[in-house]
Amino acid sequence: MGFDKVKTIRAAEKYLAQGKIPAAIQEYQRIVEFEADDFSALNTLGDLYARVEKKQEAVACYRRVAEHYREQGFTLKAIAMFKKLTRFSPEDHQIALALAALYEQQGLMVEARAQYLVAADAYARAGNTRQALEVLRRIADLDPSNTNIRLRLAESYARENLPDLAAEAYTHAGERLASRNEVEQSLDAFVKALALRPASHAALAGLLSAHTALGTSDEAAEVLEQAIKERPGDLEVRAMLARAYVEAEDAAHAERATQELVGRDPSSFALYFDVIRLHLRQGDGDGAVRLLGWVIEPAIAGRQETALTELLQEVLARNPEQMDAHRLLVRAYAALHDNARMRPALERLAEAAEATGDAEEEQRTLSRLV
Numbered sequence: 530m531g532f533d534k535v536k537t538i539r540a541a542e543k544y545l546a547q548g549k550i551p552a553a554i555q556e557y558q559r560i561v562e563f564e565a566d567d568f569s570a571l572n573t574l575g576d577l578y579a580r581v582e583k584k585q586e587a588v589a590c591y592r593r594v595a596e597h598y599r600e601q602g603f604t605l606k607a608i609a610m611f612k613k614l615t616r617f618s619p620e621d622h623q624i625a626l627a628l629a630a631l632y633e634q635q636g637l638m639v640e641a642r643a644q645y646l647v648a649a650d651a652y653a654r655a656g657n658t659r660q661a662l663e664v665l666r667r668i669a670d671l672d673p674s675n676t677n678i679r680l681r682l683a684e685s686y687a688r689e690n691l692p693d694l695a696a697e698a699y700t701h702a703g704e705r706l707a708s709r710n711e712v713e714q715s716l717d718a719f720v721k722a723l724a725l726r727p728a729s730h731a732a733l734a735g736l737l738s739a740h741t742a743l744g745t746s747d748e749a750a751e752v753l754e755q756a757i758k759e760r761p762g763d764l765e766v767r768a769m770l771a772r773a774y775v776e777a778e779d780a781a782h783a784e785r786a787t788q789e790l791v792g793r794d795p796s797s798f799a800l801y802f803d804v805i806r807l808h809l810r811q812g813d814g815d816g817a818v819r820l821l822g823w824v825i826e827p828a829i830a831g832r833q834e835t836a837l838t839e840l841l842q843e844v845l846a847r848n849p850e851q852m853d854a855h856r857l858l859v860r861a862y863a864a865l866h867d868n869a870r871m872r873p874a875l876e877r878l879a880e881a882a883e884a885t886g887d888a889e890e891e892q893r894t895l896s897r898l899v
Contacts, residue, residue, distance in 0.1 A: 561574060578590060604635060626645070662691075692725040703718030780808055798831065818857065821841060841861065
């Protein structure tokens with residue numbers, strides 16, 4: 530005899546009206562046996578199992594329905610079914626992960642985060658630490674502003690002897706804390722990152738920024754000096770060291786660090802401009818001019834003439850009789866073939882030579898003006 534679905538549904542409804550749940554279950558079992566794609570019937574069967582406390586059977590039904598909806602892209606229906614499942618298995622990591630991913634698709638980040646936490650805790654209780662860490666990382670990526678999760682992740686990585694991942698997590702937390710102007714906390718995170726990976730450029734840069742904000746750039750310089758001792762060929766760290774000394778307003782060490790960097794990498798000459806500005810802030814015009822004499826050729830060759838000439842003009846604004854600055858400015862305009870600005874520069878050089886009693890320079894300059 531063939532299967533009569535309508536008759537079977539009527540029989541099931543009759544049994545339900547009479548409160549005969551087990552008999553109704555048998556009828557719905559027949560329906561899903563003959564029509565495996567009747568997910569409405571399967572859902573009802575799950576509900577009936579739940580009413581008679583057959584948890585495992587109910588979960589099996591709900592899971593099939595939930596997976597079907599998820600595969601078909603019916604996200605809201607899938608969420609509803611997985612939520613049903615959580616009533617029976619609130620700590621099931623697979624259910625939590627599936628529900629979290631669905632919430633994430635819907636942009637419900639708070640709900641997604643809560644389910645990811647359920648999964649992470651379940652993995653942790655089961656001793657599956659690495660899986661728990663992977664889920665924590667997903668939470669951290671889901672909510673970048675949550676530094677507590679990122680720090681928790683970093684600590685867990687460190688305990689699991691995963692120094693690269695721990696340092697990365699500490700660095701990310703430090704950067705986020707710095708963006709919120711929580712400078713001391715960010716510094717602590719960068720210090721922890723460097724304890725694990727002393728060569729991390731991102732952590733060193735973060736440490737320098739934090740110390741600069743706190744007015745303790747000299748402490749950053751100490752860390753960077755040690756890093757250079759260990760890796761003398763690291764040009765990026767050498768550049769950071771030069772900046773650290775500039776921020777610390779230590780002109781002598783800033784000049785030395787920049788000179789050592791440029792000696793290894795001549796293309797880094799522009800860092801001298803910061804040292805020159807520091808000399809000017811400290812009233813050392815002669816020191817500024819001395820360095821400008823070093824950088825004039827690479828600055829012109831590197832199309833940095835604007836910064837060069839502006840600094841020379843700043844020197845002369847402070848001291849109109851600084852002869853070397855006048856000469857360098859004339860030299861720069863000559864190299865640039867900027868006749869429009871070179872003539873006024875020559876005139877000012879002649880005036881300065883007259884004012885300082887340098888007759889030879891005055892005559893030589895005047896002859897160029899003829």
